[in-house]
Amino acid sequence: MAALAAGCAVKTEPAAPAARPDSAQGIGAPGIEETRKIAQEAYVYAFPMIAGYKAMYQYNIDKSSSQYKAPFNTINNEASVFTYKDTAIVTPNSDTPYSMVMLDLRAEPMVLCVPAVDKKRYYSVQLADMYTHNVGFIGSRATGSAAGCFMVTGPSWKGATPAGIRKVFASETQFMLALYRTQLFDPKDMPNVRKVQAGYKVQALSAFLKQTPPPAAPDIRFPAWRNDALTTGFASYLDFLMQFTPEVPVEKELRARFASIGIGPGKNFDFSQLDEEHKAAVGQGIKDGFAQIDKMSNGVGHNVNGWMVGSAQGNRAxxxxxxxxxxxxxxxxxxxxxxxxxxxxxxxxxxxxxxxxGSKANYTITFAADRMPPVNSFWSVTMYDGKTQLLIENPINRYLINSPMLRNMKKNADGSVTLYLQHDSPGKVREANWLPAPDGPIYAVMRLYWPKETPPSILPAGSGTWKPPAIVSAARAG
Structure with a gap:
């Protein structure tokens, strides 16, 4: 389970005080209105990176965190699915026990080896960089169910691909998350999932080649997670994170704009040290940036029977x-x-x-016998609290209903299946089909793993031939 790698020692402390935005490295300081616009751009740019840093900090750095998993370059296998107690990231899936490793690619590449997995069991390894770009995938769909080893390289790697490596994934950033999802058929299946997880191996390239490792990368002073990280403190976190995200040509002009107000790798932007005029400008830029993000998050894709269906994740291209x-x-x-x-x-x-x-109505979703979600693997419907987008505590410890559960569910006379989304039990007869809802706003997500690409299909997302059924409401009793 432990990885063989040149790890980085960790020191945590608050970010250092920073300077006000002004003329930097010969770049003229912009006016107040331009400062607002650049702050807005920088906030939007930084938002996913900082959200990712929160998970990284809680999972891999802060050992006092209730969410702590493992140090860098060490795989952590979850022996259960996520529950309401898991709060580091929003809308976690509860379908597939996670394994994860945060790769530190500064000293040398890392090698991920996977075992042969039964073709009936879906699994995937998602590789996401510090920008939250999906760099690539390993697994049932992407590389098949056979065993194999794959290499992940950092932005400065120039070496050759050694024998025994099926594919190389090149990261633009010096840290990368490898997120493993292994399908769980039912609670009794967990020992089989553990056997698959035990076959996931992570090691440094030097260990894979049985060679002397290169010098370890320098220690890093990681800024502690603060409540202002996604508000007025965002720029100081972006300063820190940009040290590990080398500039790419397409972003040269953008980063020059950030530098013009004092934001950049290794800089020390401190909102509290700004004069009132600049505080107002940067503060308004943050508000405008969040408003842009919020508006976009409510409009990704197309409304199909009350479901927003679209595609929001991918690579840089x-x-x-x-x-x-x-x-x-x-x-x-x-x-x-x-x-x-x-x-x-x-x-x-x-x-x-x-x-x-859920405080105002009870709901149902009915899947016709011949219109189940079209997937090569499996599908689910997961319930979240509408205010936090986190899983909710409930009396039957059920956070989702998925296709493997269908065999134990009550079917209608025509072969269709109705799910009951409500706060209170629909009664013992229907409880197998009950997905407990919060006593308030609902955030429900359907997941179609490895969706079919031939009709009927949900792809292209938002305009496919298969459409999710509407959620039907009824007045809540009492």
Missing amino acids: FYNGNYVLRAAAAKIGIYGNDAVEATYPVALTDDRGQPLD
Whole structure:
């Protein structure tokens, strides 16, 4: 389970005080209105990176955190699915026990080896960089179910690909998250999942080649996570993170704009030290940036029977400079898959166009026998609290209903299946089909793992031939 790698020692402390935005490295300081616009751009650019840093800090750095998993370059296998107690990221899936490793690629590449996995069991390894771009995938869909080893390289790597490596994934950033999803058929299946997880191996390239490792990368002073990280403190975190995200040509002009107000790798931007005029400008830029992200997050894709169906996650080419979409993807659910790996319809309204609220109504979703979600693997519907987008505590410890559960569910006379989305039990006869809802706003997500690409299909996301059924409301009793 432990990885063999040149790890980085960790020191944590608050970010250092920073300077006000002014003339930097010969770049003229912009006016107040231009400062506001640049702050807005920088906030949108930084939002997913900082959201990712929160997970990284809690999972891999802060050992006092209740969310702590493992140090860098060490794989952590979850022996259960996520529950309401998991709060580091929003909209976590509860379908597939996670394994994860935060790769430190500064000293040398890392090698990920996977075992042969039964073709009936879906698994995937998602590789996401510090921008939250999906760099690539390993697994059932992307590389098949056979065993193999794959190499992940950092931005400065220039070496050759050694024998025994099936594919190389090149990261633009010096840290990368490898997020593993292993399908769980039912609670009794967990020992089989553990056997698969035990076959996931992570090691440094030097260990893979049985060679002497290179010198370890320098220690890093990681800034502690603060409550202002996604508000007035965002620029200081961006300063820190940009040290590990070397400039790429397409972003040269953008980063020069950030530098003109004092934001850049290794700089020390401190909002509290600004004069009142600049505080107002930067503060307004932050508000404007968040408003852009919020608007985009509510409008990704197309409304199909009350579900928003679209695609918000991908690689750099997918975003093509659309930083608002990239930030919205992190707000909707950070580290989501590409649509071809998994598509995520999000429930917005009921059949009357009203917002979903478990305190006001009970709901049903009925899947016709011949119109089940079209997937090569499996599908699910997961319930979240509409205010936090986190899983909710409930009396039966059920956070989702998925296709493997169908065999134990009550079917209608015509072979269709009705799910009951409500706060209180629909009664013992229907309880197998009950997905407990919060006593308030609802955020429900459908997941289609490895969706079929031939009709009927949900792809292209938002305009496919298969459409999720409407959520039908009924007055809540009492």
